[in-house]
Amino acid sequence: MEGEKALIIVRDISDRKEAELALKIAQNELIQAEKMAALGQLVAGIAHEINTPLGAIRSSAGNMTKYLEQTLAQLPALLHSLDLEQTQAFVALLQRAMHTTPLTSAKVERKLRRNLGNELVAQGVKNGEAIAELLVLMGVYTDLENMIALLQSPQADQVITMAYKLSGLARSTQTINTATQRASKVVFALKSYAHQDHSGEKIPVQITDGIDTVLTLYHNQLKGGIEVVQKYQPLPPVWCYPDELNQVWTNLIHNAIHAMAQRGTLMIATQSCGDHVQIQFTDTGVGIPPEIQHRVFEPFFTTKATGEGSGLGLNIVQKIINKHEGRIELTSQPGATAFTISLPIHTPKTNDV
Structure with a gap:
């Protein structure tokens, strides 16, 4: 009889462990499915974020080829036609043009071009x-006294055109570098986000790295009319499941964009609070009515139109935060909705469900 009871207890423990394992697997699969669903919604924007720098690289490479073909054949004869003073002025012009930042305001550029044009005409420059x-396109529009003789020479048109093309090689190189960095950042963010950790172990990470990864993926949706304000205070590494926390950041950022109808301000603030860190997402959207705020973490509850959300996002967020032995709180009024998350910096449990 005692042996039968012991066998029943052993079976009960075994069944419970199997059920817990099955639950853990199901939860992980649900989180991964929600992550991939969110990624699916972002595909068009991510493709644009990659295609844009690729287009810039292609255009810049074409410009470099064109400028090289045009300048290599003409440069020796042009330099031979200049005297020493003109050659020095030409070299100085090139050096300045290669180390300037292009203007980003068309209005400012037009004003500078008009004023400089009038000034040069007044000084007899053909x-x-x-x-x-x-000159304005090259970023050289001040302190031109040492170049007036060159600009008044018969070769002025040819000299300035040559300088523009040669400095264009530097501008194109810088564009390629910037575009490459941008595309690499998006690809790295995509790889980090899609990664699934099968170890089941917490690891120490910088919380803001994951937030920045998600912001990179949402850049195309944010850049149109949402200002992102990042008030990051220094944080210690937090022991966590980073893949799962990325899903938390994804849901909160996605919901904020939806609440603001892509117009407003999203503020993300972090601070260290003793043995915890606090992360707060605040948007300037329409707010969540008081009568339904207590329901936002319920499974399948959503304020979005049919087909726009599963209603599982915030429920999954809460489960992930609970898994980290943290807290998530909501405060909301029109123009200010804040989700505040508190996470322990380190917990001894590494395999909890």
Whole structure:
């Protein structure tokens, strides 16, 4: 009889462990499925974020090829036609043009071009307006006293055009570098986000790295009309499941974009609070009515239109935070909805469900 009871207890323990394992697997699969669903919604934007720098690289490479073909054949004869003073002015112009930052305001550029054109014409520079346009495009529009003799020479048009093309090689190189960095950042963020950790172990990470990864993936949706304000205070590494926390950041950022109808301000603030860290997402959207705030973490509850959400997002968020032995709180009024998350910096449990 005692043996039968012991056998029943052993079987009960075994069944319970199997059930717990099955639950853990199901929860992990649900989180991964929700993550991939969110990624699916982002595919068009991510493709744009990659295609844009690739287009810039292709255009810049074409410009470099064109400028090289045009300048290599013409440069020796041009330099031979210049005297020493003109050559020095030409080299100085090139050096300045290669180390300037292009103007980003078309209005400012037009004003500078008009003023410089009038100034050059007044000083007897032939085709002063056309030369002024190239100088402004090169970022060289002040302190031109040492170049006046060069600009007044018969070769001025040819010299400035040559300088523009040669400095264009540097501009194209910088564009390629910037575009490559941008595309690499998006690909790295995509790889980090899609990664699934099968170890089941917590690891120490910088919380803001995961948030920045998700912001990178949402850049196409944010850049149109949402200002992102990042108030990051220094944080210690937090022992966590980073893949799962990325799903938390994804849901909160996605919900904020939806609540603001892609117009407003999203503020993300972090701070260290003793043995915990606090992360707060605040948006300037329409807010959540008081009568339903207590329901937002319920499974299948959603304020979105049919087909726009599963209603599992915030429920999964809460489960993930609970798994980390943390807390998530909501405060909301029109124009200010905040989700505040508190996570322990380190917990001894590494395999909890």
